[in-house]
Amino acid sequence: MxxxxxxxxxxxxxxxxxxxxxxxxxxxxxxxxxxxxxxxxxxxxxxxxxxxxxxxxxxxxxxxxxxxxxxxxxxxWDQGGRPVSVEQLAQEVARLRDRLDSLEAQVNGRN
Structure with a gap:
C-alpha cells in the first residue's frame, strides 16, 4: 500500500x-x-x-x-485497530510457529 x-x-x-x-x-x-x-x-x-x-x-x-x-x-478488528485479514492471520501463525520452535529448542537444550 x-x-x-x-x-x-x-x-x-x-x-x-x-x-x-x-x-x-x-x-x-x-x-x-x-x-x-x-x-x-x-x-x-x-x-x-x-x-x-x-x-x-x-x-x-x-x-x-x-x-x-x-x-x-x-x-x-485486532487490538491494534486494524482489520484482521487472512494474510495477517497467516503471518501471526508463522510468527507463533517460530516462537514455539525457539522455545522447544531451549527446552530440549536443557534436557
Whole structure:
C-alpha cells in the first residue's frame, strides 16, 4: 500500500482518510459509512472515486456492505485497530510457529 499521498490515486487518498477515521475511532465498529455522494462532497472528488474508495475498503476488510442499507465499518478488528485479514492471520501463525520452535529448542537444550 502506498503511503505518500502524492503517489496515490484519488480513490486511495480517500480510502486512506477513511481508514484514519476508523483507526482514530471517529468512525466506530458497526457504524454506517457516509454515502458515496457525501464522501465525494467531503473529499471534493467524483462520486465514482468515492465508490472506488469504498470498494477498496471492503476488499481490505475495513468495511462491510449490507445490501441496499449501506456500507458499515467492519467489526472484525485486532487490538491494534486494524482489520484482521487472512494474510495477517497467516503471518501471526508463522510468527507463533517460530516462537514455539525457539522455545522447544531451549527446552530440549536443557534436557
Amino acid at each position: 502506498k503511503t505518500n499521498p502524492e503517489e496515490m490515486a484519488p480513490f486511495e487518498v480517500v480510502a486512506d482518510k477513511i481508514r484514519r477515521q476508523i483507526t482514530d475511532e471517529v468512525l466506530k465498529k458497526g457504524e454506517k459509512l457516509p454515502s458515496h455522494r457525501d464522501l465525494a462532497s467531503t473529499y471534493d472528488v467524483a462520486v465514482m472515486t468515492a465508490q472506488k474508495a469504498v470498494r477498496l475498503l471492503v476488499k481490505e476488510g475495513w468495511a462491510t456492505p449490507r445490501g441496499s442499507v449501506g456500507t458499515f465499518v467492519s467489526s472484525t
